[in-house]
Amino acid sequence: MALFTANKNAKSKKSTGLLARFNESAKLRRAEKALLKLDDRMLSDIGVSRGDVHGKVWGQF
Numbered sequence: 582m583a584l585f586t587a588n589k590n591a592k593s594k595k596s597t598g599l600l601a602r603f604n605e606s607a608k609l610r611r612a613e614k615a616l617l618k619l620d621d622r623m624l625s626d627i628g629v630s631r632g633d634v635h636g637k638v639w640g641q642f
Contacts, residue, residue: 612638613638616637
């Protein structure tokens with residue numbers, strides 16, 4: 582248990598590689614899901630159509 586506590590208190594490095602890509606993808610999926618839960622009126626208020634959500638979140642527009 583002491584080993585876990587020591588590691589828990591140590592400063593963590595920024596994730597790189599596969600783990601970083603997974604975390605970034607998970608964050609983008611959550612953002613896309615949250616935007617798709619909005620109704621069309623709210624999406625138009627922020628200047629996005631329902632069809633544009635995927636591209637806006639994933640950076641294709």
